[in-house]
Amino acid sequence: MAMTTDQKRINACTAERGLTYYCPNCAATVLLRRGRFKVAHFAHRQNIGCHVGEPETKEHLAGKFFLWQQSQQDGTAQLEWYLDAIHQRPDVLVNHHLVLEFQCSPLSLTRFCERIQGYRSLELHSEWLLGHAYYLRRKTAASVLKFLAYRPTVGYYLLFLLEQPMRFVIRYQLRLVDQRLIFLEQSFSTGAALIQFLQHPQLTQPTVPSLRLFQGWVENQLQRKNPAVVKLQQTCYQKRHLLQGCPLVCHVPRSVPPLQTAIWWLNWRIQVLLELETKHTVNLTDLVIRLEHQLQFPLLADLHQHVFVIVQQFANHLVQAGMATQRNQQLYWQKKEHWFADGVQKKRAIQAKEKD
Template identity: 30%
Template sequence: MLVAHNQKKQLINLLKDDQIEGPFFCPDCRAPLRLRHGKKVRRHFAHITLKDCQGIYASESQEHLGLKALLFTTLSQSEVVSVEERFPDIGQIADLLVNDSLVLEVQCSPLSSDKLKERTQAYHQQGLHVEWLLGEKLWVKRRLRPLHYHFLNFSPWLGFYLWEADLANQELRLKYMIHEQLDGKVVYLEKGVPMRKGMINGLRLPFACRKNCSLSIPLMRNVAAYIQKQLSYGNSKWLKAQEQAYCQGHNLITASDDTFYPQVRLPKVISPLSSNDVAIASYYACFEAYYGQRKPSHQLVVYSPILYWNYDKIRNK
């Protein structure tokens, strides 16, 4: 943790207070704290014992501390920022609060979907927007992991997106226009946002962008051969799909490539971070309708949600 109370109950912030004197106490449980620092350890406060504290600091990594410190130092150059901001009414401690309206949560380790949903909804109820910044262990690789579906946020211009935080390169990465291919691989566009002065403009991209985005995706050929191989491997997803096809009088391994068009889908977000459920439901429906009217090809271009909505309005006139 980077903030503590002194004996006079004054708040001490290690990121901006140069001269500090102990003893130090936890702002939540009032238990005594130890000031730790070293060659490989960022200066921070730690509980002498955690048994009586319900805070969030039991396993705070050096990556987590480093990202909070870097984000605070950078954003403070141009914005009003507080670190480890407490919201007693909802029992939350935000890693950073920017301009009293944006919460940044740095997440470097897996978090239960229930806890993620609970914390996000609590911020929304306070009228705050929250962005989760994923540490290295949670970065997106070739496929979305189950937890990623819960971290996805939504923008009418950028589609489904999420943020990654790279401490080594001092950069945030915005991965947006996220889609999944037939074989489960994830495709997306990416924009780097350096952690330096002006970074707030990058963080505003999901809200401020007014440019239609597009992403060209080459489609798989001879899909039936791929499915046959997956069935031989005992892939549960394709075994279930083949069973459903049989029940309808079809066979996936004799189907043409056109049967599987568009071969690309939107990720099935289980509990989106965005509070705009109506817009997300419309995105799914309009996406399906749009490609249902297109002639199959070997290349698919996907667009921002706003394009599908406009197409749907024209189609229904």
């Protein structure tokens, strides 16, 4: 996006050659670059020093132009429309209420949060699509999962925009089952097909493997002296328990949102049991706040509600198991939890339970 001499904004796709164009941010003249094999764009001359319009990769230029083309079908779409109030330039602005961002390069969590908050201050909803490098990274990498979003129809999801051919890819119903991240994946050649998919319920019930596998994994992490697992083991020791013998209720529900690691989930559940055992009460409101502060997912505007749901699910299981009662947001100790003497005894209990 650039400015004409009469202060009108214009896209590189429709700009005429031979005219003078200016950067809407620094007012310096910019060059129109458009050719048979080059995605149309405006570029600063070298050493201008403007932070807007920095060099972009071919992938990013092609991707945001594809998004702009696809968005034309949904109404008014502006490519790189500059938002003066927050000094941000989204890749595509659709109908002045939806922002589409195509992220190919690394982005710090701090900067990501700033950009999200900027859009929200203008009551703009943003969807972030990730490039090829993100698609190839380890599925559980924090650099990828920080872009986690949520819709009731597809659950927790990540969007990608990939080339050759240009297509949308969605990983949806992302769930952590014990220590494994699972998801479903679909590909779409048009934005309209993706939108139609998002508008209809797509959720299915994930398959849950034997709990003995997870029990073996925890014991393996102890042998490898995983710092987080060793620390949790020490916490259990202080209360005269073994981590390997923690009650079966510590593992339910088995399928949870991918907001943190498997050890994080096990840790706070065990901490609740230990607090009930010693203090005979747990304030669920305080617990939700503590857990929420340990999470950072900028696209989950209602993160507090997501955490509240997972805490309440665990509280419900404790009540159903007869270990606690709940009044309002206070959980009260009902009876002592059954801690196993060792991992062998616990595996036998798991096997007997799974046979039922």
